Amino acid sequence: MAKKPDTNESGQTESGKKSGGGIAGLAIVAAASLASSFALFYFLTPPAPPPAAPCPPAAEGATAPAIKPLAQDQVYVEMKEILITIGSAPATRYLKLNVTIVTGKDSAAKVKQAEPMLIDAFNNYLRSIELSDLEDPGFYPHLREQLARRSELVVGSAASSGVLITEFLLR
Template sequence: MAEEEDTPDGEEPKKSKMPLVLGLVLAFAGAAGGFYATWSGMILAETGDSRTESGTEEIKDPFGDIAFVEVDQMIISVNATPERRLLRFRAQLEVPKSQRDAVTKLLPRVVDVLNSYLRALEISDLEDQAALTRLRAQMLRRVQIVTGPDLVNDFLIMEFVVT
């Protein structure tokens, strides 16, 4: 007779798992090599040398060129028809250090613009959850119009309490 096969009818011989294991080992080795190359600075490293002539690292202050000018606290009555509501407000302006004196000189104009804007608000304008973000953007824009676009970088609300 002809040669008989050892496998019963309908079953396929089992495939080897060697390609899967080899693929996983190579993927792991590649990931480890990529991690080491990034961690050691071989790739994606800073191009400039941050060391001084003495060999020590120079620590750069990312906030070295900014100063803050405090806006005096304001208490403003809010348009609430049934009862009297008050808004207690305090803020600071983030400015370049070189422009701090110029912004301090313009502070009365800044307070006037903020006072006018906040007095025009109604209590419904303050009840929304996104109100503080929207009001902050509006006040920053008004302050930048008064002081000039390059004098004030940011507007920080330190206190915003409606009583």
């Protein structure tokens, strides 16, 4: 086993030389670090993505409508106003909601006839909503989806094309 040279308190050996690399050792470590950093950056950087192709020019007279036109046979069936308490606390907050069902002309009578069942399905869902949900602006599309799903379950997906919330008031 190699014998360690004896050092005194100042870090010098008995022969008078300091142990360690000194400035030359630090320079070698710095150069090695610099070289390895450059190599990592140079070899591991992904290549630049190819340029994107530009959009072809639109043909004259071939513009599509920005909004899909309504079907000629669509009918809007208004439901009765829904007024419901929110949360489990005493009746301090109310939700007033007017809903319109989008349907075809041939299914309007079926939707109007199923109005009590639709309102019951909507009330069951609305009673389960917490006040914090209604105060979140991102909850509104979810509310529409849930009401539309319940209308499809009650009258069938062929009769219900969607739900419009025509009035939404939280007191």
